[in-house]
Every structure is written in C-alpha cells, then in structure tokens.
Amino acid sequence: MDRVISSYATTVRSLALSRKRISALDAQKPGTTEVSRPLEACLVSMKTTPRLNELPNTETEVQAIADLLPIPKTILAQPTKEKVLEALQRCSIVHFACHGEMHADPSLSRIFFEDWEENPFSVHDMAKLNLTWKARLTYISACHAGTSSNAVLLDESVHMAGACQLAGFPAVVGSLWKVSDEYAPVVACGVYSRLTPDGTLDVRRTAQALHFAVREVRSKNKDYPIIWAPFIYFGV
Secondary structure, three states: OOOOOOOOOOOOOHHHHHHHHHHHHHHHOOOOOOHOOOOOEEEEEEOOOOOOOOOOOHHHHHHHHHHHHOOOOOEEEEHHHHHHHHOOOOOOOOEEEEEEEEOOOOOHHHOOOOOOOOOOOOOOOOHHOOOOOOOOEEEEEEEOOOOOOOHHHHHHHHOOHHHHHHHOOOEEEEOOOOOOOOOHHHHHHHHHHHHOOOOOOHHHHHHHHHHHHHHHHHHHHHHHHHHHHOOOEOOO
C-alpha cells in the first residue's frame, strides 16, 4: 500500500458520475478553488445512541474537523433522521461519526441517529436522494459502511458508501468492518488536514489524503491492522 493509492467504484454508473463531477472541479478557472463556491459542511456526531454502546470520541472528532474546515458548517449532535435529511439537501460536505450496521437485506443496512428505532436511516433512504448538483464528499466514520453481509450480493456493492455515490457524492470514505472509536478520529482528522493544507478545501485530494492518514496510523500500530486497515475510498 505504500506505492499505490487505491480508489474503488461501486458501479460503472457511479464511476461515470464521479468522473463527471471531478472533471467539473478540474475545469474551474486557474487560481480558483472549491472554497470559492457556496459550500457548507454538515458534521454529525452520535456520542450516545438509544440501546447501543456509547461512542465518547465522536464529539471530539467532529469538533476537530470543524476547526479544520475553512467553510461554513453545521454541527448536528444526536440528530433525528429528519434533521439529517434536511442538512443533506443543502450541504456539500457531510461527515457521519456514529454507529453503523449491516443487514441481511443490504438495502436495509443503516447508520444510527437518535430516532433509529422508529425511523431508521438506511441504504435505501440514501440511494434514493438526488444530490448531484451540490454533493462533494461524504465521510462515513462508522462500522461496516462500505461492505455487505449478504454473500450473494457482495458484487452488487449495496452498502451505505455505495448509496452515497448513487446519491451524487463523487468522493466517499467508508469502512469494511468495525472501526475503533479511539482511532477513527485520528484517521478522520488526518484526512481533513490533508484536504486543507493551505487553508482551502479540495475534495480531489481525498484518495491521497486517506492513503497518507492511514499510513501514519499504521506506522505506529503495524501489528494491529484491524485499527488502520478498514478504511476505504470510493471515487476517482
């Protein structure tokens, strides 16, 4: 992994969409950056979730990212599904720090918000959105966000990261298994610090940013790949 920066595509359609969106960013006039566009970030944290284990570092993770991002941002702590859907309609950068879960029916795999028992937020809910006009980056700092438990449908890439691509996000960071509440913030902050090295934000650096953020964590935890290996980038 030291010599190759990996990126993945869930479908040909998602790859084409990601290329189209990234090409649009590349076509900006010289000297301009994404920060000159009317971008806004939504940062979601779920320190406590009904009937699930506490994630004490999610608030710290979100606040550290908020300090790094040079654009307006909305921080949602313990939000309901409705609040998240509202933010998705206006925000270009979305970060989820929460629990995630696979389901036998991959379209029902989900990430958890305050009202998940009555109103779950599933892969189906994300995939049916049309956010192409605004979407830039989704970072899902949650377990199992980029994989499926259904062996028959593994090649179909029906998971939350894939749903984000179908909704219009050209750059998505997900996970292949459980992520550590201790190290997930370290990787996330490593990514965002590399997306904003000169005080501007450019999602075209996401694959590279994740690559070097993971390498940094790996250098201190080589014998524990479960800590640094689950993170995966979908896009171009």
